[in-house]
Amino acid sequence: xxxxxxxxxxxxxxxxxxxxxxxxxxxxxxxxxxxxxxxxxxxxxxxxxxxxxxxxxxxxxxxxxxxxxxxxxxxxxxxxxxxxxxxxxxxxxxxxxxxxxxxxxxxxxxxxxxxxxxxxxxxxxxxxxxxxxxxxxxxxxxxxxxxxxxxxxxxxxxxxxxxxxxxxxxxxxxxxxxxxxxxxxxxxxxxxxxxxxxxxxxxxxxxxxxxxxxxxxxxxxxxxxxxxxxxxxxxxxxxxxxxxxxxxxxxxxxxxxxxxxxxxxxxxxxxxxxxxxxxxxxxxxxxxxxxxxxxxxxxxxxxxxxxxxxxxxxxxxxxxxxxxxxxxxxxxxxxxxxxxxxxxxxxxxxxxxxxxxxxxxxxxxxxxxxxxxxxxxxxxxxxxxxxxxxxxxxxxxxxxxxxxxxxxxxxxxxxx
Amino acid sequence: xxxxxxxxxxxxxxxxxxxxxxxxxxxxxxxxxxxxxxxxxxxxxxxxxxxxxxxxxxxxxxxxxxxxxxxxxxxxxxxxxxxxxxxxxxxxxxxxxxxxxxxxxxxxxxxxxxxxxxxxxxxxxxxxxxxxxxxxxxxxxxxxxxxxxx
Numbered sequence: 400x401x402x403x404x405x406x407x408x409x410x411x412x413x414x415x416x417x418x419x420x421x422x423x424x425x426x427x428x429x430x431x432x433x434x435x436x437x438x439x440x441x442x443x444x445x446x447x448x449x450x451x452x453x454x455x456x457x458x459x460x461x462x463x464x465x466x467x468x469x470x471x472x473x474x475x476x477x478x479x480x481x482x483x484x485x486x487x488x489x490x491x492x493x494x495x496x497x498x499x500x501x502x503x504x505x506x507x508x509x510x511x512x513x514x515x516x517x518x519x520x521x522x523x524x525x526x527x528x529x530x531x532x533x534x535x536x537x538x539x540x541x542x543x544x545x546x547x548x549x550x551x552x553x554x555x556x557x558x559x560x561x562x563x564x565x566x567x568x569x570x571x572x573x574x575x576x577x578x579x580x581x582x583x584x585x586x587x588x589x590x591x592x593x594x595x596x597x598x599x600x601x602x603x604x605x606x607x608x609x610x611x612x613x614x615x616x617x618x619x620x621x622x623x624x625x626x627x628x629x630x631x632x633x634x635x636x637x638x639x640x641x642x643x644x645x646x647x648x649x650x651x652x653x654x655x656x657x658x659x660x661x662x663x664x665x666x667x668x669x670x671x672x673x674x675x676x677x678x679x680x681x682x683x684x685x686x687x688x689x690x691x692x693x694x695x696x697x698x699x700x701x702x703x704x705x706x707x708x709x710x711x712x713x714x715x716x717x718x719x720x721x722x723x724x725x726x727x728x729x730x731x732x733x734x735x736x737x738x739x740x741x742x743x744x745x746x747x748x749x750x751x752x753x754x755x756x757x758x759x760x761x762x763x764x765x766x767x768x769x770x771x772x773x774x775x776x777x778x779x780x781x782x783x784x785x786x787x788x789x790x791x792x793x794x795x796x797x798x799x800x801x802x803x804x805x806x807x808x809x810x811x812x813x814x815x
Numbered sequence: 816x817x818x819x820x821x822x823x824x825x826x827x828x829x830x831x832x833x834x835x836x837x838x839x840x841x842x843x844x845x846x847x848x849x850x851x852x853x854x855x856x857x858x859x860x861x862x863x864x865x866x867x868x869x870x871x872x873x874x875x876x877x878x879x880x881x882x883x884x885x886x887x888x889x890x891x892x893x894x895x896x897x898x899x900x901x902x903x904x905x906x907x908x909x910x911x912x913x914x915x916x917x918x919x920x921x922x923x924x925x926x927x928x929x930x931x932x933x934x935x936x937x938x939x940x941x942x943x944x945x946x947x948x949x950x951x952x953x954x955x956x957x958x959x960x961x962x963x964x965x
Contacts, residue, residue: 593887596916601833604938608840698920 422467422543423447424536427457427483428501429475437470440529446540454483461487466496467543468536473502484517497539499523581650592643596636603632641768648699648776655691655780657803660733663694664722667702671709677718679709684723688731690800696776703769704796708737711763730782731802736795742788751784773798823849823952826879828860828896829914830888837938838883844941847948852876857891861899879909880952886915886922897929910951914939
């Protein structure tokens with residue numbers, strides 16, 4: 400099968416013409432010779448051509464197939480072309496099927512008028528000029544082909560739409576499931592953080608009671624075991640707490656609001672200093688820039704960074720932490736600088752990974768989750784984080800967060 | 816002289832026996848003279864404050880100078896106890912220290928919004944308790960009995 404090359408053509412389509420875009424042409428004539436002649440001319444259009452030798456046969460074919468165009472001979476015995484056309488037009492399905500009457504030169508204007516009344520769209524005069532026949536039929540073939548294409552595209556679109564509607568339903572269903580799972584997880588986390596940690600507190604508490612009240616009756620090794628017991632329980636407690644925090648940071652629904660950093664930092668710092676036995680000097684720049692952030696995520700990031708800054712110092716050194724901000728385009732960079740032991744450049748990326756710990760693991764306690772929490776929290780707020788540091792030189796951790804967009808003033812239009 | 820005039824009267828609202836045990840120990844180690852009464856849940860806490868039920872004897876169960884309140888309690892939880900206290904004009908003036916295993920900031924914020932004076936993570940150290948007792952209860956002669964301390 401070949402494609403028609405006849406104009407008018409649509410702009411190039413994405414896919415080549417599919418077989419279904421072949422259309423049918425009905426030739427109705429009582430003279431086999433004329434049928435053959437017309438078919439020979441029209442075969443170049445590459446469409447399927449169907450013959451009928453009288454009106455009845457034509458109707459039979461019409462009932463079987465859809466036709467792009469009917470080429471109808473006017474002069475036929477028994478039922479002539481006009482009668483056939485009238486019969487065809489009676490059926491709503493064929494109301495709009497184009498009919499080209501083929502007629503001799505002797506056709507009067509009256510006849511032609513009658514033809515148009517019966518829904519003819521064109522006339523061809525005998526003897527047929529092949530180019531004219533081909534052009535006229537070709538135009539209707541193309542029209543039908545385009546109609547078919549549009550129909551199939553509309554069907555595709557409808558199918559696509561209904562698929563989309565189905566997908567939307569699936570997504571909504573999944574969303575509901577996710578919400579359920581999330582609230583279950585929330586309840587689970589709450590249970591873990593309260594009920595599961597209580598026994599750990601007990602283990603550690605009683606280990607200490609034993610040490611304090613019965614320690615003198617144990618030898619050094621016995622006391623060592625009790626201390627190990629206490630350390631392990633405390634470590635598991637911290638680990639549990641940090642994992643829960645990480646989980647929450649990862650799944651918390653995030654909306655960004657302007658956050659003034661100072662009050663948040665004050666709260667975090669006072670909590671940090673309260674929980675630490677070593678005094679630390681923490682200097683906060685007076686005019687910190689506000690950021691777009693999420694309170695809980697910010698709190699977790701800052702608390703872990705400040706905790707690290709005061710923790711990783713050489714023995715005998717008072718931790719000194721400096722906190723400041725600087726504008727960087729449409730972001731604000733928050734610096735947390737310490738006088739700690741510093742970090743080798745080789746580990747600058749690695750330390751943000753989950754459960755990754757570097758340096759003197761005996762001296763400095765930690766779970767390896769803190770900076771992972773920072774990184775996850777900052778990412779969820781659309782920011783980034785990193786560190787500049789070298790061993791013995793302290794560390795300068797930074798967090799980039801979106802800055803607060805300026806509020807448009809009432810007069811901004813007038814100024815321009 | 817009445818007992819309550821010499822000692823700090825503490826009401827501990829706590830359902831875990833272990834935590835009650837650790838609390839007693841820590842209070843002992845503060846070196847302060849304090850008497851701790853225990854209510855095992857929120858309902859008992861209200862009973863105690865109203866001298867109802869098994870706490871009907873007001874002389875035996877004196878009004879506390881300070882309340883230590885666990886958040887996760889059977890029946891009425893700690894928040895509900897705080898809410899109730901806020902609604903009863905008499906009690907907001909009694910300082911309430913919330914003791915909890917939760918380090919969740921919302922819990923802390925909610926407790927503070929409901930009038931909690933202080934928020935401590937379990938287990939409170941003797942030092943934390945001493946500071947809280949000295950800061951939030953009326954001055955008392957520090958009658959120290961150190962014999963139980965190591």
